[in-house]
Amino acid sequence: MNRKATFIIALQALLIILLFWLLVFYGKDEYEAASSEAEEEVETRSLIASHEDGSQGAATLILSAASQQQSGIITANLQATTHQSATSSFGTVEAIDGLLDLRTRYLSALAEGNVIRTTITSSEQNLNRLRLLNQDDKNVSDRVVQEAEATLNNDKARLAAANTLANNIRDSMRQQWGTTLANWATQTSANDAFQQLLQYRKVLVKVTLPFDAAPNKNTPLLVTAMGAQGQAIKAQLISEAPQSDSTIQGKTYFYQAPASNLRVGMRVTASLDAKGKAVTGVIVPHEAVVWYANQAWVYQKVKAEEDDSDKFIRRLISTEIEIENVQPNGWFNATGFTTKDELVISGAQLLLSEELKYQIKNENED
Numbered sequence: 459m460n461r462k463a464t465f466i467i468a469l470q471a472l473l474i475i476l477l478f479w480l481l482v483f484y485g486k487d488e489y490e491a492a493s494s495e496a497e498e499e500v501e502t503r504s505l506i507a508s509h510e511d512g513s514q515g516a517a518t519l520i521l522s523a524a525s526q527q528q529s530g531i532i533t534a535n536l537q538a539t540t541h542q543s544a545t546s547s548f549g550t551v552e553a554i555d556g557l558l559d560l561r562t563r564y565l566s567a568l569a570e571g572n573v574i575r576t577t578i579t580s581s582e583q584n585l586n587r588l589r590l591l592n593q594d595d596k597n598v599s600d601r602v603v604q605e606a607e608a609t610l611n612n613d614k615a616r617l618a619a620a621n622t623l624a625n626n627i628r629d630s631m632r633q634q635w636g637t638t639l640a641n642w643a644t645q646t647s648a649n650d651a652f653q654q655l656l657q658y659r660k661v662l663v664k665v666t667l668p669f670d671a672a673p674n675k676n677t678p679l680l681v682t683a684m685g686a687q688g689q690a691i692k693a694q695l696i697s698e699a700p701q702s703d704s705t706i707q708g709k710t711y712f713y714q715a716p717a718s719n720l721r722v723g724m725r726v727t728a729s730l731d732a733k734g735k736a737v738t739g740v741i742v743p744h745e746a747v748v749w750y751a752n753q754a755w756v757y758q759k760v761k762a763e764e765d766d767s768d769k770f771i772r773r774l775i776s777t778e779i780e781i782e783n784v785q786p787n788g789w790f791n792a793t794g795f796t797t798k799d800e801l802v803i804s805g806a807q808l809l810l811s812e813e814l815k816y817q818i819k820n821e822n823e824d
Contacts, residue, residue, distance in 0.1 A: 516755070517813050519770045520762050531770075532804035533759045536740040538797045541779060541790045543737070545730045548706055549665035549681060549713075553722045554655060557635050561643040564627040568646070571620035574613055581610040636712060638697035651696075651714070661717045664699050665728045666706040673730055679713055681726040690729065691715050739792035742775050746801040747789070748810045754789070757802040757809050770802065770809055 521531070585606040591597040631640035642652040654660040663681055667673060673695055680690035692715070699710035720726070746756045754777045760769040779790040802809065 540736040551724045552662045567624035574617040578613045636697045663713045666708040741788040743786040743788040745803040759800040
């Protein structure tokens with residue numbers, strides 16, 4: 459009897475457990491649905507606003523003044539600027555040791571030629587004197603006259619060799635450094651422009667520009683050392699460079715620039731103003747830009763219908779032209795924005811996160 463009672467009790471316990479498990483299993487979905495409805499009832503309202511009012515942009519959020527303050531949202535008006543289209547390229551600060559070596563050899567050859575000319579003058583005078591003596595009853599022998607003539611011819615040959623050497627060195631300068639620098643280097647007294655290079659007050663920069671570029675002395679070139687943060691340096695055109703850069707295709711030119719922030723061997727970026735009229739636009743600060751889907755966006759603040767709320771419209775900007783030599787640094791946009799537009803410069807990433815959060819919820823509801 460005891461065994462039978464125990465069996466019945468165990469069977470009842472098993473049935474109870476089985477029924478409880480079935481209740482939990484089949485009631486789980488209803489429980490989760492009820493919990494979700496309860497959460498939705500206590501959620502705050504969505505910050506995403508509709509675009510039925512014609513607002514331009516990918517999305518619009520509405521925030522009260524209190525929410526903006528709590529979130530640290532800071533805005534600023536855009537700054538107007540003008541931009542001249544430019545051709546960008548690269549260059550190198552060149553060492554002029556090779557040019558100086560050729561200059562030394564050239565001047566040495568010139569000096570040698572001058573010495574030989576003086577010797578020739580003396581040899582000619584001596585030969586004339588000996589000829590007169592030879593004609594006057596052979597006061598000197600014919601052999602002495604012949605030796606004097608040989609000495610004169612030897613001096614003339616030495617002069618021709620010195621002149622040939624000097625000309626070859628000058629031609630070598632032109633092949634390596636161009637006509638203008640060769641002319642500077644072959645002057646006995648260096649001009650002011652060459653003196654600045656010799657005294658390291660200025661450096662020589664070789665820049666590679668596109669084939670369709672047409673630089674001239676009236677076209678400014680701005681160079682900046684790669685990786686340097688600061689103002690660009692204005693360089694002045696010297697001449698075309700005979701030798702190309704093996705790493706970049708294009709025409710090469712020599713420029714001279716102040717040596718204060720440039721060192722021999724530095725790689726530089728170069729910007730040459732292109733022909734055409736300057737374009738007026740605004741600078742979109744880097745701080746205002748958020749990147750989403752490989753595109754650059756900003757949030758523009760617009761007054762909402764509610765007294766204490768503002769709209770924040772996400773808008774696409776152009777990143778074709780970056781301006782770094784003025785403050786604030788940012789992206790130049792010629793259309794779509796004006797100085798009256800107010801953009802978020804602190805908290806834009808937070809707005810994007812808030813926007814995406816609600817988009818994800820809407821997808822889950824579907």
